Amino acid sequence: MDELIQRAAEQLIKSKQAISLTGAGCSTESGISDFRGPNGIWTKNPEAERKANQSYARFQQNPKEYWKESLTGVSLLGNLGNALPNPGHHALAEMEKMGILKCIITQNIDNLHQKAGNKRVLDYHGNISLLRCFSCDTRYDRKEYDLERLLAENRLPPLCQKCNGVLKSDIVHFHEAIPMDVAQESQKEAETCDLMLICGTSAVVVPFAYLPRIARQRQWGKKPIIIEVNADPTPLTEEGISDYLIRGKTGTILPKIVEEIKKRTG
Numbered sequence: 001m002d003e004l005i006q007r008a009a010e011q012l013i014k015s016k017q018a019i020s021l022t023g024a025g026c027s028t029e030s031g032i033s034d035f036r037g038p039n040g041i042w043t044k045n046p047e048a049e050r051k052a053n054q055s056y057a058r059f060q061q062n063p064k065e066y067w068k069e070s071l072t073g074v075s076l077l078g079n080l081g082n083a084l085p086n087p088g089h090h091a092l093a094e095m096e097k098m099g100i101l102k103c104i105i106t107q108n109i110d111n112l113h114q115k116a117g118n119k120r121v122l123d124y125h126g127n128i129s130l131l132r133c134f135s136c137d138t139r140y141d142r143k144e145y146d147l148e149r150l151l152a153e154n155r156l157p158p159l160c161q162k163c164n165g166v167l168k169s170d171i172v173h174f175h176e177a178i179p180m181d182v183a184q185e186s187q188k189e190a191e192t193c194d195l196m197l198i199c200g201t202s203a204v205v206v207p208f209a210y211l212p213r214i215a216r217q218r219q220w221g222k223k224p225i226i227i228e229v230n231a232d233p234t235p236l237t238e239e240g241i242s243d244y245l246i247r248g249k250t251g252t253i254l255p256k257i258v259e260e261i262k263k264r265t266g
């Protein structure tokens with residue numbers, strides 16, 4: 001593994017437009033379960049995945065009930081508010097500070113990359129700290145709305161201050177379209193990067209999992225280097241979309257890559 005860590009460090013140093021794609025595996029060392037790993041939420045509770053597949057329909061049918069359920073029910077991911085970034089998040093933030101990492105495209109809704117200090121983060125599946133208008137896509141900080149009070153006063157769902165449309169969580173549910181702004185920016189990053197560092201994702205959920213393929217199948221210019229850091233091989237490994245997999249924990253491997261970068265750049 002050390003040889004691959006050194007190779008990754010050297011390639012990151014030489015890169016001009018390195019980006020990182022991340023998934024739930026980056027947050028398990030912060031105490032947040034992933035979905036499809038051995039102890040994943042869907043692995044242990046397929047019924048929860050079936051129910052999650054119906055969330056978007058439930059919102060569209062009855063936004064008031066959707067909000068009541070989400071404010072009174074138990075979150076599948078536990079209390080994300082108290083979760084803290086782990087050494088893997090901090091390593092990616094250091095890579096951005098070094099001017100190496102230009103962008104993170106994350107499937108995680110936990111806001112931990114932002115808490116670790118990354119400035120350019122595309123929340124591909126939304127962000128738990130935000131609300132988004134179902135009609136005009138305007139986003140609001142969740143703290144701008146006293147949701148508990150709206151619940152107590154039977155005044156749900158929260159409404160958009162711009163168009164009076166119904167607000168939902170910014171979290172992108174199964175069968176919900178990725179917000180246009182994030183989708184377009186992510187596609188552009190995948191088309192223009194020269195290195196893609198894919199960390200902690202099973203790479204099975206689309207359209208996110210198309211991004212590495214867009215990078216790999218680029219018809220013009222130099223082919224990007226695609227590196228995976230993951231506990232297990234993924235379809236990207238098996239199909240040769242990634243150049244190599246550094247197998248192990250993101251919280252261990254990513255800090256080692258930063259260490260190797262520092263050794264080489266002084």
Ligand code: APR
Nearest residue numbers: 023024025028034035036037107200201202230231249250
């Ligand atoms: N270090 C490295 N890899 C890890 C670690 C870790 N500490 N912990 C788990 N993993 C790996 C698992 O082995 C698995 O391959 O991370 C991957 C996580 O995969 P998933 O659980 O499928 O999570 P993710 O790929 O982010 O899921 C994508 O699915 O349900 C939806 O919206 C949800 O955004 C999520 C999407």
